[in-house]
Amino acid sequence: MKVGIIGCGAIANIITTSIVPENNGIEIAYFFDKDIERAENLASFAGGVAALDFDEMVDNVDLVLECASPDSVKHFAPKILKKGRDMIVMSIGAFMDMDFYHEVEQIAKQNNAKIHLPSGAIVGLDGIKAVAKFGLKEVSLITRKSPKSLGKDIDDVEVLFEGKASEAVKEFPLNINVAATISIACQRDIDVKIIVDPNVDRNVHEITAKGDFGEFKTTTMNYPCAANPKTSMLAALSAIRLLKSFNETISVGM
Ligand SMILES: NC(=O)c1ccc[n+]([C@@H]2O[C@H](COP(=O)([O-])OP(=O)(O)OC[C@H]3O[C@@H](n4cnc5c(N)ncnc54)[C@H](O)[C@@H]3O)[C@@H](O)[C@H]2O)c1
Structure with missing residues (x-):
């Protein structure tokens, strides 16, 4: 599975530095950030691409992992889902706008895409x-x-x-x-x-x-x-778990 990341801050760093060395079928291939230096740093660690062209990134991955901001979800999610790419969204607050929630749900359905919201910083x-x-x-x-x-x-x-x-x-x-x-x-x-x-x-x-x-x-x-x-370690760990679950045959505790 090829992954592109939007937002190369705290969460993206934990996910990338955990996933990449495992070499377990999850390839984090593209990194996108409004601060290009952050994207370049993670891309260089992962042997991936610091994306300058957002569309090129989306065209070349199976899934986009958002860990940037609620505004970025509102801006990018419709474009990603229209291309039929799945998403993991960390900035879940964006989905409290119910008009937006229903809009992206509809786009995802029409384009056979899935939106995954990790459990984040909580248990239960x-x-x-x-x-x-x-x-x-x-x-x-x-x-x-x-x-x-x-x-x-x-x-x-x-x-x-x-x-x-x-x-x-x-x-x-x-x-x-x-x-x-x-x-x-x-x-x-x-x-x-x-x-x-x-x-x-x-x-x-x-x-x-x-x-x-x-x-x-x-x-x-x-x-x-x-x-x-502001961000808890567990939030990043829950996204790592979710990413890995896509390759598992037996799911537990879902
Ligand atoms: N679901 C949860 O439980 C949970 C827990 C913690 C944080 N979060 C959310 O996850 C997101 C990331 O958290 P973090 O701690 O990694 O943040 P961070 O501030 O460390 O990193 C965010 C990165 O995204 C980039 N960015 C922001 N807006 C962008 C945009 N529009 N386009 C491109 N790049 C953009 C910033 O330049 C920065 O590098 C935040 O929205 C945060 O609220 C969710």
């Missing part, structure tokens, strides 16, 4: 998907991050946001992909609280789900990526 999405249509009554997310990772300079614990995921994504587009992922998985606008906490050095996500099935709670305490404190 398998359970949420399983119970979504079976009496799920309540889903909530509490995200707790350090001032650094939220770009704040404060000394006390503060609730930055309390409301619906669709609103959280507008206010914190680069920080709250997790809320978007859960909302899309259970097809509802979940309750979100974002807390900035000077006492934590991890990105902490607590999910609670209640319904006819019973109840579960998960807590994920993520180490941030060194290259980008």
Whole structure:
């Protein structure tokens, strides 16, 4: 499988440096970034191409992995899907715009393409998907991050946001992909609280789900990526797992 990457930052670096040395049938062949130097650095590590021409990249790969920004998803996804190429999207907040969601879903269907949204920086999405249509009554997310990772300079614990995921994504587009992922998985606008906490050095996500099935709670305490404190290591690892799953015969925990 040939892959092209949009966005050669923290997530792309972790994915590329993990996948390339394994030589396991996943060839990351093209790298695209608005900062060409970043694309060149990763291309040189992977023995791939730093793409100057976006269309040329899409024409020459089976799948495009987006790890750039929500705006890049809105700009590039329709073009990629119209060419019948599959996508993995990391900037999942883009899909909280329901008009966009339905537009790209339609384009993907018409062109026999698939859009994959990895579980990202949380655990528990398998359970949420399983119970979504079976009496799920309540889903909530509490995200707790350090001032650094939220770009704040404060000394006390503060609730930055309390409301619906669709609103959280507008206010914190680069920080709250997790809320978007859960909302899309259970097809509802979940309750979100974002807390900035000077006492934590991890990105902490607590999910609670209640319904006819019973109840579960998960807590994920993520180490941030060194290259980008907003981003959790686990987010990149979940994309690596997803990429590898395409070549597997037996799937578990999907
Ligand atoms: N799904 C999840 O759980 C999850 C978790 C963490 C981050 N993310 C999202 O993944 C994305 C990447 O995260 P990261 O930590 O690697 O970010 P990063 O800032 O380290 O890297 C992003 C790269 O994309 C490039 N870029 C941005 N917009 C572009 C565009 N329009 N065209 C070309 N290149 C562009 C930047 O130049 C940069 O090199 C972000 O949108 C982030 O919010 C998702």
